[in-house]
Amino acid sequence: xxxxxxxQAALFLYFVxxxxxxxxxxxxxxxxxxxxxxxxxxxxxxxxxxxxLRWWKVGHPPLVNLHxxxxxxxxxxxxxxxxxxxxxxxxxxxxxxTPLATVTAVASLLQPRGVLPLPPVLRSxxxxxxxxxxxxxxxxxxxxxxxxxxxxxQEHQIKGKRLGAVFKRLPSLQxxxxxxxxxxxxxxVLLTIGIITGSIWAETAWGSYxxxxxxxxxxxxxxxxxxxxxxxxLTVGWRGRRAALMTIVAFAxxxxxxxxxxxxxxxxxxxxxxxx
Numbered sequence: 164x165x166x167x168x169x170x171q172a173a174l175f176l177y178f179v180x181x182x183x184x185x186x187x188x189x190x191x192x193x194x195x196x197x198x199x200x201x202x203x204x205x206x207x208x209x210x211x212x213x214x215x216l217r218w219w220k221v222g223h224p225p226l227v228n229l230h231x232x233x234x235x236x237x238x239x240x241x242x243x244x245x246x247x248x249x250x251x252x253x254x255x256x257x258x259x260x261t262p263l264a265t266v267t268a269v270a271s272l273l274q275p276r277g278v279l280p281l282p283p284v285l286r287s288x289x290x291x292x293x294x295x296x297x298x299x300x301x302x303x304x305x306x307x308x309x310x311x312x313x314x315x316x317q318e319h320q321i322k323g324k325r326l327g328a329v330f331k332r333l334p335s336l337q338x339x340x341x342x343x344x345x346x347x348x349x350x351x352v353l354l355t356i357g358i359i360t361g362s363i364w365a366e367t368a369w370g371s372y373x374x375x376x377x378x379x380x381x382x383x384x385x386x387x388x389x390x391x392x393x394x395x396x397l398t399v400g401w402r403g404r405r406a407a408l409m410t411i412v413a414f415a416x417x418x419x420x421x422x423x424x425x426x427x428x429x430x431x432x433x434x435x436x437x438x439x
Contacts, residue, residue: 166216167276169209170234174272176206177241177265184257188332199257200248207241210268214238221278226294227285229425233271235295236421239302240264247306253342255332259309267305289364297357301421303350304389307343308414311407314339318404340402343410347396351389358382381420388413 183199186192214235217225225231244260247253317333333339361379362372373379392409395401401409 164220166213166220169213169216170268171272173206173210173213174265174268176202176209177237177261177268180206180257181261181265184255184261188255188258191332196257199261200245203241203257203261204245207238207245210234210238210241221281223281223286224291224294226290226298227281228274230271230274230276232294232298232421233267233274235298236302236305237264237267237271239299240267240305243299243302243306247342253338254334255313256309256334259313260306263305263309287364287367289360289367293357293360293364296353296360300350300353300357301417303346303353304414304417307346307350307410310339310343310346311410311414314343314407315404318407336403340406343406344396347389347393347410351386351393354382354386354389358386377424378420381416381424385413385417385420388416 180199180203183195183202187196187199214225217231226235240260241264244257244264248256313333314336317336317339320333321336334342361382365374365379366372388409392401392406392413395409396406
């Protein structure tokens, strides 16, 4: 199918871009970074075309099975990264984001990609609203995870008084901490909207705003973790290492909510039992 070819081509370009960014980190060659930016942009365009073609093929937003969800998260990560680089250049950010986006895209490629009829409960205008916003929140939080890892690496260099190659290749701690805060704020707003729209849709579809489905329960746990992180930042003044570590912990819980719960705990949101 044409959308599969576009997706595979996009994945190949993501891999090439990842290599380019890593070459830039090792050599500090600006031409390697510029080439990687161009290749990644090309991959994003192809990925966008793949999503659009699959939407046209299946007749609904391609957001309902694990292949589509992972693909959309990878697409959101790359798009958010390109936007961040366009608005404010961040040193070596691509070397951390593109490997994660590429792995996510590979995981998507390995999932069943068959097209099955959409059940009546999902034939709703709430599908693109709730699912797209929730998955974009995941993509933004993935970027904050990358920023947190960069922060811890840079802090380790500074505390160890080894201001060598890694130190020169990463942004300042202050810049990374500010990026983390902005990303968490945007992701939290999207996650909140995703939960609210999901509750409204659930009431329409099942007659109840909240049923304590495993995915709903773990989504709420994830929401509380990110809410606590933002609260600590705004009221207690959490910055730096503690905020970075909490970001990594929250992202681990988010991964379990997105993948672990969907695959291991059967429920109304389970990818393991539907649309495969």
